[in-house]
Amino acid sequence: MPRPFQYREAVLSLLKENPVHPTVDWVYTRLREEHPRVSLATVYRTLRILVAEGLLCELPFGSSEARFGLVREERHYHFVCETCRRIYDLPLPHDPRLERAVRRVTGHEVSRHTVEFYGRCRDCLGETGPTPPIGRKPPQGSGRRQKPSTQPRRKESRP
Amino acid sequence: MPRPFQYREAVLSLLKENPVHPTVDWVYTRLREEHPRVSLATVYRTLRILVAEGLLCELPFGSSEARFGLVREERHYHFVCETCRRIYDLPLPHDPRLERAVRRVTGHEVSRHTVEFYGRCRDCLGETGPTPPIGRKPPQGSGRRQKPSTQPRRKESRP
DNA sequence: CTACTTGCAAAGTGTTTGCCCTACG
DNA sequence: CGTAGGGCAAACACTTTGCAAGTAG
Numbered sequence: 001m002p003r004p005f006q007y008r009e010a011v012l013s014l015l016k017e018n019p020v021h022p023t024v025d026w027v028y029t030r031l032r033e034e035h036p037r038v039s040l041a042t043v044y045r046t047l048r049i050l051v052a053e054g055l056l057c058e059l060p061f062g063s064s065e066a067r068f069g070l071v072r073e074e075r076h077y078h079f080v081c082e083t084c085r086r087i088y089d090l091p092l093p094h095d096p097r098l099e100r101a102v103r104r105v106t107g108h109e110v111s112r113h114t115v116e117f118y119g120r121c122r123d124c125l126g127e128t129g130p131t132p133p134i135g136r137k138p139p140q141g142s143g144r145r146q147k148p149s150t151q152p153r154r155k156e157s158r159p
Numbered sequence: 160m161p162r163p164f165q166y167r168e169a170v171l172s173l174l175k176e177n178p179v180h181p182t183v184d185w186v187y188t189r190l191r192e193e194h195p196r197v198s199l200a201t202v203y204r205t206l207r208i209l210v211a212e213g214l215l216c217e218l219p220f221g222s223s224e225a226r227f228g229l230v231r232e233e234r235h236y237h238f239v240c241e242t243c244r245r246i247y248d249l250p251l252p253h254d255p256r257l258e259r260a261v262r263r264v265t266g267h268e269v270s271r272h273t274v275e276f277y278g279r280c281r282d283c284l285g286e287t288g289p290t291p292p293i294g295r296k297p298p299q300g301s302g303r304r305q306k307p308s309t310q311p312r313r314k315e316s317r318p
Numbered sequence: 319c320t321a322c323t324t325g326c327a328a329a330g331t332g333t334t335t336g337c338c339c340t341a342c343g
Numbered sequence: 344c345g346t347a348g349g350g351c352a353a354a355c356a357c358t359t360t361g362c363a364a365g366t367a368g
Binding site for chain 1: 220272273276277278
């Protein structure tokens with residue numbers, strides 16, 4: 001029913017305002033405040049389209065949920081806050097010597113590399129207390145989900 | 160039915176022989192060659208237990224599937240082959256100056272960092288051709304899955 | 319009209335869990 | 344015999360897709 005293309009720029013401006021690589025669910029929730037009839041599938045589709053167009057990138061690390069952010073000109077590293085789950089771009093530039101060193105030592109052909117720092121971000125360290133979280137926390141030190149187990153499982157086991 | 164604990168060491172020795180951080184499915188397939196009655200749930204449970212005991216670690220990056228490997232003494236970086244999906248430990252040690260630099264520039268509290276290199280491994284570059292793959296390839300440059308769509312979907316849409 | 323977007327719900331993938339049964343100590 | 348491990352299938356979180364209905368040019 002709605003006008004085509006209306007969500008593209010809405011999603012882009014949301015990510016522009018919030019440059020911490022939100023989850024799909026975060027985008028969905030925020031988008032529904034302005035567009036209450038938007039569906040989750042549309043958010044997924046819109047994000048995929050924007051990634052395919054090169055406007056967004058997806059960061060797969062540290063979480064069970066996909067994270068999206070605007071594409072930047074220069075390559076950079078990331079900081080993941082383990083308290084609020086925000087992912088910050090870092091001003092440190094890529095170090096090309098690292099890739100050459102790996103190639104020299106291992107014989108592998110290196111095309112790119114990523115660096116992620118983990119810890120607590122400045123906002124969560126501040127006296128105002130932790131920042132409201134984005135997404136869910138992973139269980140231990142890994143990257144998978146856990147169950148709250150809302151419903152009772154099975155009533156009868158063997159028929 | 161089977162002897163307790165028999166899968167613990169079987170999984171550990173599989174990972175010892177194959178230090179490229181295999182997927183759960185890879186472990187399951189290999190394990191069934193020796194133990195045809197093992198179930199996938201047991202493999203997941205065994206891996207989780209070994210991670211909780213500190214014998215294994217899980218690497219969440221670059222794939223839709225979890226990857227597991229033996230815990231090493233010293234921290235190190237990883238190389239992900241985008242052809243065969245193997246994940247190699249790298250002999251490069253952590254550089255502690257990086258974490259200090261991030262803290263100084265951003266004000267975030269940094270507790271650890273990870274570095275992943277991507278490219279084609281030496282085996283896949285060799286004249287023998289690509290090494291048999293482990294796990295599935297991610298779609299584009301991201302880390303999510305794709306569908307082959309085996310079955311026809313719905314027969315009647317609206318009742 | 320044609321091409322494209324969207325909402326809805328079903329399906330798909332990877333992972334976890336409840337329950338019972340069994341083997342071991 | 345109690346206790347913990349394991350098989351099985353259901354449940355779960357997250358994501359993608361088929362179809363119908365609607366819109367824009």
